[in-house]
Amino acid sequence: MLSCKEVCYIVSEMQDGKSFPLGRRVMLKIHLSMCKGCQQMARQMALLSATARQLGESSEPAFPAGQPSLSADAITRIGSRLAEERNSPLDDN
């Protein structure tokens, strides 16, 4: 008998296109027929994929909202690290 946790893994792997032997699929069907929680989970997993696909088609935003900039602290820190590296004799690593 499969546990709910195993069922979640199997449903997720099926969404990735993995195929399972008949015995495993029968056990999955039996579990799903008896377990309301896992029925919901399987429906939700499918909805996640469908929603993601829909979002993918309308192209995802590449950048976070607004125009975040490096903080003054970060600029100082990175700037001095670069200066340090630049002034140190070049080594090969």
Added chain:
Amino acid sequence: MRPDNPDTISHKLDPARWLQDYGDVLYRYALGKMRDTAQAEDLVQETLLAALQSRDNYSGRASEQTWLVGILKHKIIDLIRKQVRESTVDDISSLADLAAASGVDELFDARGHWVNPPQDWGIPEKALDKQQFIEAFEHCLGRLKPAQADIFGKKELAGLSIDEICKELDITATNCSVMLYRARMGLRRCLEIRWVGHNREEHL
């Protein structure tokens, strides 16, 4: 006189100016991927340091920005690969084995049964609901760990196959499946709290 005067090169390829001119561009790109300011800042630094070390290889054919963003992309892949490797087990052949072998986590009890069984979300059908659902989905996607969000995005938004993702990140298929499983379960849980909570509020 040497043809490649080092002063001329360092004047042309000046790291301080890179930081000034492209720092924000690189930072935004890194932040968009990692959604963590400290990690994004580190990536900018790593990128500029790598650029400094390899500036002799810069052909000048691509723009400086394109060259720097190219280096940043490699740094991001390295970081995601590292995060995937640190968070997954290599020596398992399938997720089901892992499920049978691993103990308790917050979602399941010791016997692998739901602690909080998933609820009926009432699949959104109306247009307004759908928009709100997508907003909740995007919010939850933004709360996943970056490596999970990246792999989920590649698989489900960009439509890449597991093989393509494994190849790009140089990780195993099982690692990839584990990350996708965690991403889906994380999204599911987050949406359940946000979406079902939202529905409940509305129906009060």
